[in-house]
Amino acid sequence: MSTISQPPHAASRSADDATTPVLIRGARPYGDAPTDLLLRAGRIAALGEQAAATATHLAEDGTPALTVEAAGQIALPGLVDLHTHLREPGREDAETVETGSRAAALGGFTAVHAMANSTPAADSAGVVEQVHRLGREAGWTRVQPVGAVTVGLAGERLAELGAMAESSAAVRMFSDDGQCVHDPVLMRRALEYVKAVDGFVAQHAQEPRLTAGAQMHEGAVSAELGMPGWPAVAEESIIARDVLLAEHVGSRLHVCHVSTRGSVEIIRWAKSRGVDVTAEVTPHHLLLTDEQVRSFDPVYKVNPPLRTAEDVEALRAALADGTIDVVGTDHAPHPEQAKECEWVDAAMGMTGLETALPVLIATMIETGLMDWRRLAEVTSERPAQIHRHAHLGRPIAVGETADLVLVDPAERRTVRPGEHATKGRNSPYAGRELPGRVRATFLAGHPVVLDGAPATSRTGRTADRTVAP
Numbered sequence: 001m002s003t004i005s006q007p008p009h010a011a012s013r014s015a016d017d018a019t020t021p022v023l024i025r026g027a028r029p030y031g032d033a034p035t036d037l038l039l040r041a042g043r044i045a046a047l048g049e050q051a052a053a054t055a056t057h058l059a060e061d062g063t064p065a066l067t068v069e070a071a072g073q074i075a076l077p078g079l080v081d082l083h084t085h086l087r088e089p090g091r092e093d094a095e096t097v098e099t100g101s102r103a104a105a106l107g108g109f110t111a112v113h114a115m116a117n118s119t120p121a122a123d124s125a126g127v128v129e130q131v132h133r134l135g136r137e138a139g140w141t142r143v144q145p146v147g148a149v150t151v152g153l154a155g156e157r158l159a160e161l162g163a164m165a166e167s168s169a170a171v172r173m174f175s176d177d178g179q180c181v182h183d184p185v186l187m188r189r190a191l192e193y194v195k196a197v198d199g200f201v202a203q204h205a206q207e208p209r210l211t212a213g214a215q216m217h218e219g220a221v222s223a224e225l226g227m228p229g230w231p232a233v234a235e236e237s238i239i240a241r242d243v244l245l246a247e248h249v250g251s252r253l254h255v256c257h258v259s260t261r262g263s264v265e266i267i268r269w270a271k272s273r274g275v276d277v278t279a280e281v282t283p284h285h286l287l288l289t290d291e292q293v294r295s296f297d298p299v300y301k302v303n304p305p306l307r308t309a310e311d312v313e314a315l316r317a318a319l320a321d322g323t324i325d326v327v328g329t330d331h332a333p334h335p336e337q338a339k340e341c342e343w344v345d346a347a348m349g350m351t352g353l354e355t356a357l358p359v360l361i362a363t364m365i366e367t368g369l370m371d372w373r374r375l376a377e378v379t380s381e382r383p384a385q386i387h388r389h390a391h392l393g394r395p396i397a398v399g400e401t402a403d404l405v406l407v408d409p410a411e412r413r414t415v416r417p418g419e420h421a422t423k424g425r426n427s428p429y430a431g432r433e434l435p436g437r438v439r440a441t442f443l444a445g446h447p448v449v450l451d452g453a454p455a456t457s458r459t460g461r462t463a464d465r466t467v468a469p
């Protein structure tokens with residue numbers, strides 16, 4: 001049973017029209033030639049010479065624009081994450097919608113999809129509406145709740161998918177992420193039900209019997225360390241089954257956090273057959289391998305586990321060539337006691353929102369595997385399309401929603417989890433130098449991040465306190 005409490009001062013200001021216009025000077029959209037952008041009333045109002053001219057006219061009429069100097073910075077569409085764990089309700093010691101969505105803004109994300117494994121699970125209209133409302137009140141990023149496939153993520157009976165779809169949260173993505181929907185009959189029914197709401201099932205592909213007690217990727221390193229292994233086939237067999245089920249019922253399947261070379265091959269095969277399947281990879285599976293587990297540092301314990309260098313290479317190639325459609329962070333904050341312990345006792349998961357873009361720059365841009373335009377496709381355009389967000393993930397063009405991120409590709413920084421906005425300190429990149437820094441994030445034209453730090457949210461919140469509206 002869930003209770004929804006109304007906060008005493010629910011901020012409800014609709015900020016689109018009230019926001020001060022913003023003139024961004026000298027930014028490079030997708031790394032192209034520098035140009036000016038004018039953001040006004042929630043949209044990109046003008047580009048190039050027209051932007052500065054319009055800003056001058058507005059100032060003469062008594063509406064001066066905020067000017068953001070962006071020389072050398074790349075402008076990208078705001079990032080859209082299909083895979084975020086915000087932990088609220090129930091595990092506010094690990095993360096809240098406010099801290100998680102502020103971390104998202106600092107990472108350049110203007111929309112995140114909150115996975116359903118909260119406590120209680122987001123398996124009813126009441127809980128998804130609560131998460132949706134908390135996201136709006138925070139105002140740092142758009143928070144779109146994901147609905148559970150089964151009641152309590154228990155894998156026994158279907159949750160009320162229709163009620164969540166018809167709720168004010170308008171759920172379209174259903175996932176038991178953290179748990180695999182392993183019963184093929186339930187999976188088939190879920191795929192059939194979501195068709196009626198133009199939704200899709202996002203599967204956490206993990207055959208439970210093949211991974212009972214597993215601690216890390218099954219291979220040479222697990223054998224050497226004497227750790228129970230997690231075979232690639234446990235992921236691949238579920239993906240193979242599910243693409244065939246999706247084909248059989250004519251429904252949409254999304255595969256969460258693909259981690260093996262074999263999974264890539266199955267998805268490539270399914271797409272060549274015309275199966276309506278999309279796939280996601282996390283930043284950490286594009287950079288880290290099971291070699292990290294030799295340290296026995298639980299910060300590297302994650303589900304699915306870190307795989308081999310050969311898998312990493314296949315995942316990078318698949319993301320570049322479109323076999324894998326999107327990057328999802330699988331941001332999974334945990335309280336310190338869940339990670340500062342023996343490996344076998346530690347929780348699985350890593351933080352990711354504030355490091356995703358730097359990891360992608362290191363693994364995909366600096367390696368020459370993709371350009372900035374392709375990066376915008378996999379981090380913004382495709383995830384928005386998969387969820388059918390008509391006005392998000394749009395190109396940088398006049399008239400489009402002013403969800404934008406400015407990133408300085410030249411700045412290199414050492415990751416210090418203690419400085420992150422997320423409550424989670426479980427970043428696998430602590431102490432590692434990564435390229436690229438988010439300098440500014442604009443949510444419907446409102447600067448939620450400026451100079452690499454939180455500004456004010458659309459509902460007037462600052463990093464430390466809530467400003468009374």
Ligand SMILES: [Zn+2]
Pocket residue numbers: 177178179204256257303304
């Ligand atoms: Zn998962």
